[in-house]
Amino acid sequence: MIFKRIPPPADLQKIIDCYWIIENDDPTPHLQKIIPDGFCEIIFHYKDPYRICLTDIWEQQSMRLVAGQISRYFFLENTGAAGIIGIKVQPATLTHLFNLDMHLLTDKVLDLREALGNRLDALEQNLHSTHDHDEVITFLNQHFRTILVNARYEESPADKAVRLIFAQKGMISVADITDSIGVSERQLERLFKKYIGLSPKFFTRIIRFSTIFQLIQQEDPGWAGLAYESGFYDQSHFIRNFKAFTGEEPSRYGFDEKNMANFFLKKKP
Template sequence: MTSLGRGVLHPERGAAVISVARHEPAAGLTRCVEFYWMVRWDRRGLPAYEQKVLSHPNIHLVFEAPRAHVYGVDRTLFVRRLEGAGYVWGVKFRPGWFRPFTGRAVIELADQALPAAEFFGDEADRLNDRVLAGPADPARLAALVDPFLLARLPGPDPSAETAAAMVEHITATPDLHRVDQVAEVFGVTVRTLQRLFADYVGASPKWVLRRARLHEAAERAARGDVDWAGLAADLGYADQAHFTRDFTAAVGVSPARYTVRV
């Protein structure tokens, strides 16, 4: 089983309920798609379970009952209620790379789940039926979705590649805390950076910076025994109170409460 991944809150609880698998897309898709993913669960005879996730700055195409959806960047707290038994199969696009498939500014998708048919036509729903009609086998599912995406593969898009590089740099650079720092690294103005993120990423550069810090905070918090003042300083917050406000607003509970085992 694959790790639940950064951003999944209370992963130790989630691992008892869901299983996650990842699969590589066809070679021709790797500039646009990070990976395919599958989540399976079985709650038959058990209470429903709500999995909460601090989302990443990625767009997802998700094949699920009753129809496929495109999920924009969720800038709040994503909550998935799991009942009965089932699975979903998802496509995680690289930051910036969903826009070339559709030609729409992806900020329009933020905090929404929209029918995939709005972007890919009725064939998306027909493919959804085929995905869910057979076993939850990653190789089978990739073999269905690869040709669907390859047939729609966009040409080169320098702006998409720049947006992807910017997001990847932010998430890989823990001591990067301000938007003007990102703009300086890439030799653009702050305004240019903001426009590019609205058009291609679906969230502001400030949000991406803050979310990267909160992913790190949640991951450390899940381990317990955290020096909160030290963590706040490591993440570039002016003080612990500012960090606590950000964490509580995003996660719904304070850092101290999050670490309580229930």
């Protein structure tokens, strides 16, 4: 299986975290767990579709998708060969570019046209015209530059709050966020509902949780050390939080496994 992450050029970093490509010609079904990481995604399949289980029901996905913020883990399974192009966008990007109310997409993975109509049809056609990875990234950069110009992007206080949360690795209180960016707690809640789809407090929990996957690549301080470095009060609090997002205790989680969850969360330090 090929896992590839490609950073966007500097002028697109305010709207895109990364592009990613997954390919696997083995049609054997493999169950994949997807874990919250604080980002939304636009996804195109160019081989066989996947099945998804967000709650208790399995269903086949569309070949073109948009995924909002997720608050809990869910499962995917391939139905054949995998060929996927993903755009992992910054948390507020879908509102900036397409005026989406993100709370309507929370814990949802929708057909792209259901969410955006035909606004990305031209991009999809270009992507299907080649599977050369370099050409795909060129198409994506060109298309998102055009979208960004037409959207007349203007930064909101939600963007400032998100940057602060990332900079502090989720280890910051809502009160400190509101003090830093000059808005009330009620205003921040409204902004996060529209631009992010999660409450500020829950979003900081996800980002703090995701820090664990960075720390574990840099050192091996043990679970007590990881709990301290990632800002948890004690080891039991750390374990409860980890299990809430992954469904597993950290000692049982396969950090070294080559799977989608680790590919998305274990970014290179």
